Amino acid sequence: MPELPEVETIKRFLEKKIVGEKIEKIEILSPKQFVGNPNEAKGTRVKSIERRAKILIIKLDNSSYLLIHLKLTGQIVFLPKNKGKYVALGHPIPYAGGDIQPGKPARSTRVIIHLEKGDIFFNDLRKFGWIKLVKNTKELNGLGVEPLSKEFTLKILTDVLSRSRRAVKLVLLDQKKIAGIGNIYANDALWEAGIDPRKPANRVKKTKALHSSIKKVLKEGIKYGGASAADEAYIQPDASKGNYQYHFRVYQRENKPCPRDKHPIKRINLGGRGTFFCSQCQT
């Protein structure tokens, strides 16, 4: 699922491709997933691309913003135009019902942002994701600290953990506390730090290790262009897969050997989410 590293990958790609581009039209195929009046974006130009937590922010030159949340199965695919025709992609689009055909959206395409030099396809099999056209970004104000910013200090992490008796993994996933970590990177960061995901947050002692491991796995996720696991929809905007799935420590590795001590990885349910860990070296 798209988490901070996946959205950051999309952000960096779009930054190179669409800044300065004019929006010609926004085509909405799934009305429930678009909030706002798409006509208000018509004719504006993309000023910058930003990211906050798992939300992609496209800043427009009329001081409004397109906010995009991919939730579980969202994809952003940028298809450049070639003399008025679509360039067919060389890759099948996972969950999108096959290849994007020239001139034709994929089956799971929900919104198309038409730009001068190409189109952004917002695909989303399960329809949980959304795009909002808003006048300001105040709805993002409640989000917690960005874990790759300099504001994310050891003290901040220690404070956040000390204020909760919930399982440490649930605190890592709480977007109001730390913003952008999802299931993949929460599992892997806890493995990296040797912490049992069920441990009450205020009893975690290895906070320094956790502080480092959160940054480490998120940076590694970005380095590999995000995680495109077998049953996951995430792809990069050029429709190629990310590669972090080849570096999973415990995520989706039930019964496989722990990379540290070869003990089989366990899968449990924590807060309704699949949780993977090594019961031997995560304490």
Next chain:
DNA sequence: ACCTAAACCTGGGCGC
């Protein structure tokens, strides 16, 4: 402040 459950949604996998 905490917790749980339901809702949102649909393709895939299962049993029969």
Next chain:
DNA sequence: TGCGCCCAGGTTTAGG
């Protein structure tokens, strides 16, 4: 073959 059922899961909302 094909129908019905259950599952996955980020986030929000409702309710205890």
